[in-house]
Amino acid sequence: MAPRTRAAVLLGLILAALCAALGPAGPVAAHAVVVATTPLRDEVLGYAPREVLVTFSESVAVVPGRVQVLAPDGKRINVGEPEVRDRTMRIELRPADRPLGTYLVSYRVISADSHPVAGSFTFAAGAPSATPPTPPTESENPAGTLVPAAKYLGYLGLLLAVGPPLLAATMWPRRRSRRGATTTALFGLGLVAAGTLGTWVGQAAQVVGAPLGQLSPADLRAVADSDIGVLLAVRLALVGLAAALLPAAVRGTAGRAGGGALAVVGLAGMVTWPLAGHPVASPLPPVSIVLGTVHIAGVTVWLGGLLALTVFLLRGTHQRVLGRILPAWSRLATLAVAWLVAAGLGQAAIELGRPSALLGSTYGQLLCAKAALLAGILGVAAGQRRLIRRQVAAGRPRRVTRAAGLELAATAAVLALTAILVQTPPGRTAGTAADGVTREGVAQSLTTDLFTLQFDVYPAVAGTANSLHAYVYTPQAKELPVAEWTVTAALPAAGIEPITVQVDALEPHHASAEIHFPVAGDWTLRITARTSEIDRSTATTTVTIR
Numbered sequence: 001m002a003p004r005t006r007a008a009v010l011l012g013l014i015l016a017a018l019c020a021a022l023g024p025a026g027p028v029a030a031h032a033v034v035v036a037t038t039p040l041r042d043e044v045l046g047y048a049p050r051e052v053l054v055t056f057s058e059s060v061a062v063v064p065g066r067v068q069v070l071a072p073d074g075k076r077i078n079v080g081e082p083e084v085r086d087r088t089m090r091i092e093l094r095p096a097d098r099p100l101g102t103y104l105v106s107y108r109v110i111s112a113d114s115h116p117v118a119g120s121f122t123f124a125a126g127a128p129s130a131t132p133p134t135p136p137t138e139s140e141n142p143a144g145t146l147v148p149a150a151k152y153l154g155y156l157g158l159l160l161a162v163g164p165p166l167l168a169a170t171m172w173p174r175r176r177s178r179r180g181a182t183t184t185a186l187f188g189l190g191l192v193a194a195g196t197l198g199t200w201v202g203q204a205a206q207v208v209g210a211p212l213g214q215l216s217p218a219d220l221r222a223v224a225d226s227d228i229g230v231l232l233a234v235r236l237a238l239v240g241l242a243a244a245l246l247p248a249a250v251r252g253t254a255g256r257a258g259g260g261a262l263a264v265v266g267l268a269g270m271v272t273w274p275l276a277g278h279p280v281a282s283p284l285p286p287v288s289i290v291l292g293t294v295h296i297a298g299v300t301v302w303l304g305g306l307l308a309l310t311v312f313l314l315r316g317t318h319q320r321v322l323g324r325i326l327p328a329w330s331r332l333a334t335l336a337v338a339w340l341v342a343a344g345l346g347q348a349a350i351e352l353g354r355p356s357a358l359l360g361s362t363y364g365q366l367l368c369a370k371a372a373l374l375a376g377i378l379g380v381a382a383g384q385r386r387l388i389r390r391q392v393a394a395g396r397p398r399r400v401t402r403a404a405g406l407e408l409a410a411t412a413a414v415l416a417l418t419a420i421l422v423q424t425p426p427g428r429t430a431g432t433a434a435d436g437v438t439r440e441g442v443a444q445s446l447t448t449d450l451f452t453l454q455f456d457v458y459p460a461v462a463g464t465a466n467s468l469h470a471y472v473y474t475p476q477a478k479e480l481p482v483a484e485w486t487v488t489a490a491l492p493a494a495g496i497e498p499i500t501v502q503v504d505a506l507e508p509h510h511a512s513a514e515i516h517f518p519v520a521g522d523w524t525l526r527i528t529a530r531t532s533e534i535d536r537s538t539a540t541t542t543v544t545i546r
Contacts, residue, residue: 032056032109036055038053045123050092052105054091059086060111069093069106072101072102079092100473101129101132101447104135108209127454146212150198153191157190161192162266163300167181167312168249171328173317186247189246192235196239197236204219245261278292278351282428301336302336351427352364352367442544444543447539448538449537452475457543462521467513467515482529484530488501489501501513525541
């Protein structure tokens with residue numbers, strides 16, 4: 001098989017495995033988790049609050065104009081942009097025109113690891129509204145598969161850009177042409193640049209919550225003002241610098257200064273990946289960033305070097321030369337794998353946070369699968385190293401090629417799992433989502449043209465005595481006296497006609513009653529309140545009786 005054909009097959013294999021994880025990065029892609037809210041999610045308060053607090057598992061930046069609080073009448077009542085301190089976002093509220101009922105809080109923020117996070121929750125004043133306000137409709141994943149695809153292009157580009165220069169600087173035979181290696185490395189840098197630009201566009205779509213086709217130049221420019229935008233711009237600049245230094249380094253004419261400069265540029269480029277991911281939001285950011293960089297360096301040195309060795313050197317190189325190259329490669333690969341494993345273990349310990357998350361979270365389960373695959377690959381690599389130590393491998397290039405192909409194929413699966421891992425919330429955040437309030441019975445807030453009615457039915461169970469309490473307020477939440485109450489309950493689906501309920505007026509604006517629902521179902525409840533000789537209004541709703 002010709003070198004170009006082998007290269008195409010191997011790259012196709014790796015890319016196909018990576019594409020297995022190209023599914024849309026749905027809600028799980030959001031790595032900052034809401035760990036607490038004030039008021040609590042679904043909480044029913046006895047008053048209308050003047051602020052809302054949302055605490056995340058990591059620091060966040062507010063997307064301008066994308067945080068809002070809607071009052072029960074659907075009007076926006078948040079004042080200005082929210083204030084963020086540490087991990088808590090504070091939203092100031094103005095008094096609502098109709099304060100009683102359900103409030104909706106919706107938000108879109110950028111987490112410390114650059115992932116946009118969108119969500120919403122509700123709470124109520126007095127009782128929940130029968131028809132609560134709804135959040136604005138947005139695409140769950142406006143960027144589609146662009147962001148994960150761009151990341152995978154970047155990873156693949158790193159492998160191609162690192163492998164050929166690495167072998168050229170350490171063990172390339174003098175008589176072998178280096179043109180293909182130069183072309184491959186430059187192509188890899190092109191993939192990194194393309195992946196970076198794709199990430200830029202996808203980030204803009206995720207930040208504004210708009211599909212790719214609706215992005216404006218201003219949306220794209222806005223990314224430059226964010227931390228992730230600065231990192232992507234730096235990465236592009238480093239790619240351009242590496243492209244200028246790389247040809248001379250691969251030809252072996254750059255000298256120590258040129259080779260060292262390329263190594264520094266490459267290492268700086270690798271740092272931009274952990275700076276734009278989980279490590280910056282971990283409990284130990286400096287340690288995580290270092291471990292992330294070492295992890296990427298280990299993968300690219302090992303897999304990139306193995307790819308270059310398999311495509312360019314194993315076929316057509318004299319056995320004596322292979323006898324010198326393979327032991328040197330084995331030592332370098334062993335060192336790279338040691339970096340990879342050590343850094344991976346450190347990262348896993350930090351991102352899991354606790355032992356129970358290893359099997360008790362999706363992140364931990366994916367990590368176990370990745371470790372199992374990696375163990376198999378290391379077994380194959382260990383067999384190769386035994387052959388090399390016995391000086392047998394140089395005389396059996398086909399066997400070495402087959403083993404290297406097996407390593408690459410299995411490692412492609414590992415990379416696919418890694419691609420999924422970077423879209424999965426870390427194990428340390430599992431089980432930290434904000435709790436909601438659970439309650440028995442039914443409570444609702446209903447609005448008519450005359451008043452706001454709030455009522456509750458407890459325990460909302462058939463065949464037993466249920467208590468009903470009803471309160472009437474003005475639209476401004478002032479108590480409104482009622483002269484006469486009328487309450488009926490019906491179950492049309494079962495042919496049960498309206499049953500009139502005897503009502504006791506406990507206070508001028510407050511009535512109570514005892515209701516017996518003979519069967520379970522969705523009962524129609526009608527509550528009529530006459531507030532004067534001529535003012536009367538009826539609120540109708542459906543309550544579910546268990």
